[in-house]
Amino acid sequence: MSDSPPTTVFVYGTLMPGERNAHVAAQGGHFHARPATLPGYRLLHLWPEAYPAVVPGDGAGTVRGFALTYAPADWPLALPFLDRLEGVDEAPPLYTRERVTLALESGETLPAWVYVYALAERLERPGVVPVPGGDWTVIPDRSRTAESDR
Secondary structure, three states: OOOOOOOEEEEOOOOOOOOOOHHHHHOOOOEEEEEEEEEOEEEEEEOOOOEEEEEEOOOOOEEEEEEEEEOOOOHHHHHHHHHHHHOOOOOOOOEEEEEEEEEEOOOOEEEEEEEEEOOHHHHHOOOEEEOHHHOHHHOOOOOOOOOOOO
């Protein structure tokens, strides 16, 4: 495995191809999208926010989504768009970008970044729903636009 930072981001919600914020991922340039899973994490749906949250799963759980691998020259262009949508630079941050290892359908693994939900106190309030099978596409009304449109 290379020591250089990955140019792949794992998306599991509104940034997935066909979802309401897929255009944000495309603003940074060209990428190749492949189905992937993120082992060891859980996926939650936040309501009324209408967006998902990945959190550590204490070794259990799997999240389904896509690995978006950017051309190396496009990655620095894509990152500010992704970080802005995910609230990485907000105070406090809404999500943190963390390095993980994805599983691809081929059985290969792939180093990537994932946005992990950072507001632990929000997870203690009503409106947090575990997503069955870690697949956000099973959530009804997920495409509705929320106030924050994350």
